[in-house]
Amino acid sequence: MRLVIARCSVDYEGRLKAHLPLATRLLLVKADGSVLVHSDGGSYKPLNWMSPPATLRVLDQDLDDGLVEQWVVQSSKTDDRLIVSLHEKLHESSHELGTDPGLIKDGVEADLQRLLAAQIETLGEGYSLIRREYFTAIGPVDILARDAQGGTVAIELKRRGDIDGVEQLTRYLELLNRDPLLAPVRGIFAAQQIKPQARVLANDRGIDCVTLDYDALRGVDDSTSRLF
Template structure:
């Protein structure tokens, strides 16, 4: 990773044309030659960038240009030109004054580890299946069907099958997904009747109304409580 702090301007040409006037900015150059330009303020998104695959040239001017009238123009310390490999797009950054130009070997990154994702919710609910009702038993996680796996298949205290669809944030799309699973599963006389439970950390009002209209129950999952933190906020509707 190369990080440059410099007074710079930039010109992007190709499928679109864009320019950045001279200002103090941060340039981030990754090992794949992709270049991103950041300012002090604003969000995480760069002001401009060139993504890989691309080719980077680091150009140091050898002599000053001459302006009209014979006045010596300011010599840029460096020009960085990045060209896209699969198009004619070019990003050229002119560095007038470089405050810092450092490279770092970050090594191999293990990637982002997310806590509270759907797989974790599924695993905890499978281990604590009686949260859907006393006497419930787990059949299996990722129960296979012809249109994809059901997150959890269980049997309730009455011996009837229950298909459970799990989302972090439950919306209408999740209810529709559960509807398709239950419709298919109920065609199997060995499984029918199959009931549905829509489980999520949050459920939108529209999704709740639709789920109840389809005959499904809604289960609010408190991830911290499921991990063992004492909390009475788990609710079954």
């Protein structure tokens, strides 16, 4: 990856036109051919960019007064061009980053399912696990369990619980309650966050809502020792 901090102006030409006036910016040239123009704000989103595949030509002769370089980034698929006019370079460096292993997400629904299944009594004393990913004709129920009275409980897990999740659990309950070996089956909608509309709908349908503390399930946060 090549990093350049420079006073520059930027023009995009093609299906649309855009102009960035002269200012100090960070220019990123990646190994995949993409070129991104960043400011010191705006979080992760670049001000302008050219996606790969693209070719970069650096012009350093016969330029207008005040320019030290001009980059012409040409898309390999369209006639679009990104033209970066550099008036002053403040920093330049190149770094070999190597192959990235990719993002490993923590706290996804599969993690919640695994942790809650292993600590099923989080839902109440006397709960026991029947199985994870209980198969039905319309998809797998995240967790099927029994409560302290021996009743069957279907648990739908979400990171952020909304109305769609309640509707999904409703469909599972309608199907599971046709099985005489399982019926009656009640539902629990469990999530790290549950939207108010989803909670209202769940309560209206007789479905319990449980807010899960992911850190507590992982054993890295003892909720009983907190002041707040």
